[in-house]
Amino acid sequence: MTQFENLTPEQLVQKDRENVWHHLMQHQVFQTQEPVIMVEGKGCTVKDIRGKEYLDAASGGVWCVNVGYGQDSIAEAVYEQLKQLPFYALTAGNVPAILLAEKVTSLLPGLQKVFFSNSGSEANEKAFKMSRQYFRQKYPQKDKYKILYRQRDYHGTTLAALSATGQSERKTGYGPMAPGFVGDLPPAYCYRCHYGKSYPGCNLECAHALEDIIKAEREDTVAAVILEPITAGGGVILPVSEYYGIIEEICHKYEVLLIFDEVVNGFGRTGKWFGHQHWDVDPDMITAAKGMASSYIPLSATITKQYIFEQFLSDPSDKMSYFRDISTYGGSLAAFAAGRENIRLIEEQKLCENSAAMGEVLLDGLKELESLPIVGEVRGKGLFVGVELVEDKKTKTPVSETFMGKVAAEASKQGVLFGRTNRSIPGHNNIVTIAPALVVTKDEINRMV
Numbered sequence: 001m002t003q004f005e006n007l008t009p010e011q012l013v014q015k016d017r018e019n020v021w022h023h024l025m026q027h028q029v030f031q032t033q034e035p036v037i038m039v040e041g042k043g044c045t046v047k048d049i050r051g052k053e054y055l056d057a058a059s060g061g062v063w064c065v066n067v068g069y070g071q072d073s074i075a076e077a078v079y080e081q082l083k084q085l086p087f088y089a090l091t092a093g094n095v096p097a098i099l100l101a102e103k104v105t106s107l108l109p110g111l112q113k114v115f116f117s118n119s120g121s122e123a124n125e126k127a128f129k130m131s132r133q134y135f136r137q138k139y140p141q142k143d144k145y146k147i148l149y150r151q152r153d154y155h156g157t158t159l160a161a162l163s164a165t166g167q168s169e170r171k172t173g174y175g176p177m178a179p180g181f182v183g184d185l186p187p188a189y190c191y192r193c194h195y196g197k198s199y200p201g202c203n204l205e206c207a208h209a210l211e212d213i214i215k216a217e218r219e220d221t222v223a224a225v226i227l228e229p230i231t232a233g234g235g236v237i238l239p240v241s242e243y244y245g246i247i248e249e250i251c252h253k254y255e256v257l258l259i260f261d262e263v264v265n266g267f268g269r270t271g272k273w274f275g276h277q278h279w280d281v282d283p284d285m286i287t288a289a290k291g292m293a294s295s296y297i298p299l300s301a302t303i304t305k306q307y308i309f310e311q312f313l314s315d316p317s318d319k320m321s322y323f324r325d326i327s328t329y330g331g332s333l334a335a336f337a338a339g340r341e342n343i344r345l346i347e348e349q350k351l352c353e354n355s356a357a358m359g360e361v362l363l364d365g366l367k368e369l370e371s372l373p374i375v376g377e378v379r380g381k382g383l384f385v386g387v388e389l390v391e392d393k394k395t396k397t398p399v400s401e402t403f404m405g406k407v408a409a410e411a412s413k414q415g416v417l418f419g420r421t422n423r424s425i426p427g428h429n430n431i432v433t434i435a436p437a438l439v440v441t442k443d444e445i446n447r448m449v
């Protein structure tokens with residue numbers, strides 16, 4: 001029997017039940033089921049405390065271990081940095097932050113300044129605060145503060161990030177939400193078109209809706225719109241090719257900042273460095289997290305255009321005009337070191353390329369399932385693919401939560417861990433997501449399919 005800290009698996013299960021409050025879990029299930037306790041990983045495989053191995057088609061459960069498990073050089077980079085200098089607040093500079101920021105901006109033509117923090121939620125909070133302060137300083141006579149968001153997009157768990165999230169069930173019980181967040185933009189979801197139309201005859205009403213919303217809110221009050229380039233947890237929703245061009249044009253027309261939340265999409269997940277790079281679009285800000293250090297250590301960033309940064313320099317006599325924001329652990333030098341090594345590995349191991357190539361194998365393999373009566377649509381980009389399950393192909397009625405539970409349980413029994421769309425959204429929890437680490441092999445893909 002495997003021993004951990006001289007404890008048996010049974011003892012650990014008991015201690016887990018007694019002491020740990022798991023994320024996003026209804027703990028009732030642990031009355032009858034044992035919590036899975038993970039202990040180690042290599043490549044795309046994780047092992048639990050009972051010694052069972054799983055092929056992890058969810059990259060750490062929440063699509064974030066982009067370079068896969070067991071990349072020792074990241075651990076070594078962290079160790080070396082911790083020994084040399086573990087921490088100094090980012091009010092001062094430090095070498096790994098400088099080099100990581102330079103590297104990240106080289107991957108993002110047009111964007112220039114990197115503000116580091118710890119989580120995707122936090123990176124989005126910074127983006128909202130920057131947008132509001134930017135306009136308050138640029139146009140003191142206006143109050144251009146509203147943040148627009150799209151239905152089905154997720155932007156995080158802290159209250160403003162949650163307020164900007166288009167998944168109403170996530171908000172239930174936690175209100176009131178923060179004021180100034182407007183979520184009227186429909187998803188660019190052709191399979192379930194908000195307008196009951198079909199592409200290309202639809203005139204992309206879902207994109208043009210942004211203009212109506214800005215007008216309804218009054219352009220002088222709208223600061224920014226935040227979007228996931230490809231909606232991840234809300235359903236693997238990919239806008240058509242013209243979509244972001246229209247969005248960008250509307251943003252320019254009304255001077256509304258375009259923010260892309262690249263927390264899931266970023267760092268190779270969709271087959272390019274960043275999700276928005278699949279479109280010809282030039283955002284004012286992006287936010288990144290998960291894949292930035294492949295979650296070996298928490299790291300996130302808000303990355304902006306130079307002109308936004310310069311607004312914070314414009315009036316030296318104004319003692320309040322700098323960005324008055326700090327995140328203690330946004331200054332973790334070990335995280336910057338991990339981020340640098342992570343990017344080096346993505347380049348060296350050609351993981352964006354592998355994501356694109358293996359993504360095609362995955363999509364082709366899963367597309368064959370569309371002939372099954374319960375598979376409504378298979379869609380995705382790179383290594384982020386969703387299989388939408390329906391009870392009836394004509395009515396597109398989603399399969400039940402119970403059915404989804406059975407799918408996940410059966411897959412887990414067979415040793416494959418899938419992700420799925422937010423289980424708390426009634427009628428929207430019917431999409432299995434397959435998003436393995438970018439090191440995934442063809443054989444592993446075939447097994448997942």
Ligand code: PLP
Nearest residue numbers: 119120121154155156263264289
């Ligand atoms: N944005 C997106 C698109 C996400 O999927 C997530 C988390 O899943 C977040 C933001 C929030 O990131 P975090 O959980 O690191 O706060």
